[in-house]
Amino acid sequence: MSDSPESRPSAVPRRAGVSDVRNVIGALIGFYGVVLVVMGVAADSAEDRAKTGDVNANLWAGLAMLVFGVLFVLWAWLRPVIAEPDETEPAEDSPM
Numbered sequence: 416m417s418d419s420p421e422s423r424p425s426a427v428p429r430r431a432g433v434s435d436v437r438n439v440i441g442a443l444i445g446f447y448g449v450v451l452v453v454m455g456v457a458a459d460s461a462e463d464r465a466k467t468g469d470v471n472a473n474l475w476a477g478l479a480m481l482v483f484g485v486l487f488v489l490w491a492w493l494r495p496v497i498a499e500p501d502e503t504e505p506a507e508d509s510p511m
Contacts, residue, residue, distance in 0.1 A: 437490055437491035438487075441477070444480050445488070448478070448479070448480030448482075454477070467492065
């Protein structure tokens with residue numbers, strides 16, 4: 416058997432995975448959403464509600480951020496970015 420270019424399998428494209436920026440954005444916004452939801456539930460006061468027109472702004476903003484973060488992660492999972500193999504890399508068996 417020879418290792419000619421015709422006999423070698425072509426390089427397989429890979430998913431971007433963790434390096435996909437949508438995962439990073441979704442995780443950060445989701446984390447901030449969790450923080451705001453906790454603050455909206457645990458640290459809600461009448462003084463804060465008076466400032467926002469009797470609306471728990473931290474809770475609602477946190478819930479919106481959680482939904483947005485989950486949507487970003489779902490988007491990255493359902494429509495992954497495919498990283499094409501680099502054609503300029505030398506083959507493993509080629510001399511340098």
